[in-house]
Amino acid sequence: MSTQTSEKIQKAQKTKKRITIRFAGDSGDGIQLTGNQFTSTTAIFGNDLSTFPDYPAEIRAPAGTLFGVSGFQIQFSSDNVHTPGDDSDVLIAMNPAALKVSLGLLKENGIIIVNKDAFSDRNLKLAGYDENPLEDRTLDGYQLFDVPITKLTREALIDSPLKSKEKDRCKNFFALGIAYWMFTRPLDTTLDWIKNKFKNKPDIIEANSLALNAGYSYALSTEIFTTSYQIDQAKVEPGLYRNITGNEAIVLGLITASQKAKMELFMGGYPITPASDILHYLSKYRNYDVKTFQAEDEIAGVGAAIGASYAGALGVTASSGPGIALKGEFLGYAVMMELPLVVINIQRGGPSTGLPTKTEQADLLQAMYGRNGEAPIPVIAAQSPADCFEAAYEAAKIALQFTTPVFLLSDGYIANGAEPWLIPDTDKIPEINVKYADPKESYQPYARNPETLSRELSLPGTKGHEHRLGGLEKEDITGNVSYDPDNHDKMIRLRAEKVERLVNYINEPKIDGDESGDVLIVTWGSTYGTMCNVVEEMRANGDAVSWFHLRWINPLPKSLGKIIKNFKHVIVPEINMGQLIKILRAEYLVDAKPVNQVKGLPFNTQDVIDAIYAIKKG
Amino acid sequence: MSDQVLTKEDFTSDQEVRWCPGCGDYSILAQTRKVLPQLGIPKENIVFVSGIGCSSRFPYYIDSFGIHGIHGRAPAIASGIKLANPDLKVFIVTGDGDGLSIGGNHLIHLFRRNIDVTVLLFNNRIYGLTKGQYSPTSERGKITKSSPFGSLENPFDPIKMALASGATFVARSVDREPKHLAETIKMAAEHVGTSFVEIYQNCNIFNDGTFESLTDPKIKKDNIVVMEEGKPYIFGKESDRVLAWEDGSFSVNMHDEASSSLVHSLANSNSSVEFALAELTMDEHKPTPIGVFRKINKNTYDGLLTKQVENVKEKLGSGDLEKLLSSGNTWEIK
């Protein structure tokens, strides 16, 4: 649909480089769907973008309540986008509670579009408003558009045979129509989606399509909306793209690794927020030789994955902090058995049950040290939703080739957040060669590759290689149970050395900026996007900063030890109380300074910049 | 199938057996080594999985593939092995502490899923490896290191647990009945589906004589009833008594040739009979049954999973990586 047809009213069009929109409403308002539609349209239009859903922990929170508000934020731009944005430029609020919860996240003079019809006495009271904020001075300083969305949707659907309740459910499409006009987006992507989604329900197709068009036409033709915005296409690398969440990307990365290793993938899991989607998505791919096992608990999930790995599959388990805590004993066992295993932790707010739907980076030390005995496990962290693909592939590759469990850390922020992903050429993804012991030779379970120190596996079914292994200390080479003191010391060192030597086989991350100077920022995981913004803005202010974003936290990159001594200030921002910083201080004896915030939310760019300037000032 | 005939020596590993002299585990090991060659399965296709405890050292002594797991979790490891490679014959060796206390949750779910593995549970009613604390099968009032004034807990009956959670083969035997034990292990190993054998095992160090009434040649016949297919439940030194099925429970009657009483039938299992038989265990006035309580055929989880993978492949075609990565809403930037 053309966006500039026969306008009766003179309307202005402004070009903007970057916009952040927040959709908010009741869980039942279809906010996630609306946000996802806006995202698809925007991606196909050619903007760079990043999104984040923000939904309540309660499954069916009572309508109209503050804790029942579901949000969806998208930042899109004609330039690079690294995060879903801090404060939004536009808020689309479907009820008073949504307005109240989201107002603090809106920029000064930001645009507010509300469904005026939802501002009933009852809803105002549920949201804790004594006065109607649309009528008092609460929203002074914003550009308010109060639209009777429910009423207008009903009018648009007057001829529809749907029941009035069903008609009211179309109002999110009306709101989406307004947004499409305001940001000059075409409607066809969503119209096609509606047709596909409700294939056998022509009345619903008709009603939703009508509502979408009605919203668009309303914005176009009424006088209240005077300005629309143009956000030009971004210059992005050519190729085929799709929008992808972190958890989807992990699943694709794992399947790619198992196919490239010519192995079955076996995932032992147990439902837990925010990791369950990994189990859900994997369970759809039986035809890719993916076996998923929903175990009776977290412990059995990892136990079954270890069993499957022992029998020759790529063993995977995925959970979040509390579940990882339960798996601890088995992880030490996998270290002892030196079996490949991918352990995924989608971190959430802790401790204990904590904040299940919120994000945090506070399980790093758990991954590093959360086991009895000396039990080192390599730790890799994903930095963005799309990056989860490569991180998962790499975690699996290292696990298989180095006969070790590998921790893959992600978090609620990038697990549920989404961004466009340049789909890789499958032929260019390297095969993963997994070598088993030669069946013609006699077998020593704990004989090692002299370079990597990985041990050679022999799968059950290999004649002549029958052997017994367990969690008791092993004798070097034979793998027999051994209580010998010197052997124990040797084996502990061998297991540690194996992880340290990994550093020779993984890509060295590159420092962004000079290798010496005033400020070095060191980060890991999902803060990557925010830190891109921080570094860009600081440089735009004329400040030289260097930035090292870690891919593997265990082992640490080779070059870091040297570089880290070349700076006056070493600053480590983390969404925890300072975990990486403890490792860096211990490892390099540097007086690194932390920037910490643990609100269950990603960093705000400006907060980090302020904190860095404060540290610089001393 | 194996091309050469294996013997019990083929299944004897080079590891020195480290149980206390006189431990009931020796008998179970001997009978298992005897049974394994009879299964006709090449030894490289057999995996023994255990947890932690005296019983769980078992895999070290069998020359097949073996995994000594962690406490209580053998069913989890074994499930993963069997599901990843259904061609393997998988045994779980566990004990009353390992399988019923710390690992109780895993065991019931294994039974419920009917994964094709064989579970041998050595019940000695004590924690042996940790040197003598009461276990979930110890009788109430038992004096042990951790219960100097007597345990306050009621014991668990593993047979009832297995029956209730849906195991498809449930049996009991005794370490001191080698022939019966070997036959029972063999039947269990040949069963398709989760098979469970509770083996009464004497721990002569920490709980000596706990099963004496069932093993002492002078009195055992009065205290054991051997369940045999198609036969009535006759017991007693003189084979003079029989269990009679009356109003939904068993009572002890004198056995004479003329009287007709219920015969044991695995095929037409009736859960009230199964449970009534299991119930006898706790009844000091009635004999303890040994033999097979249940043997039924049901779909196994591993079988269904293999079929599901095949069906999905048939329906959707074998996975194509390129198609997978580029599925969903895609767009092209030129």
Ligand code: SF4
């Ligand atoms: S402690 Fe008891 S069960 Fe353990 S080996 Fe000794 S006799 Fe056997």
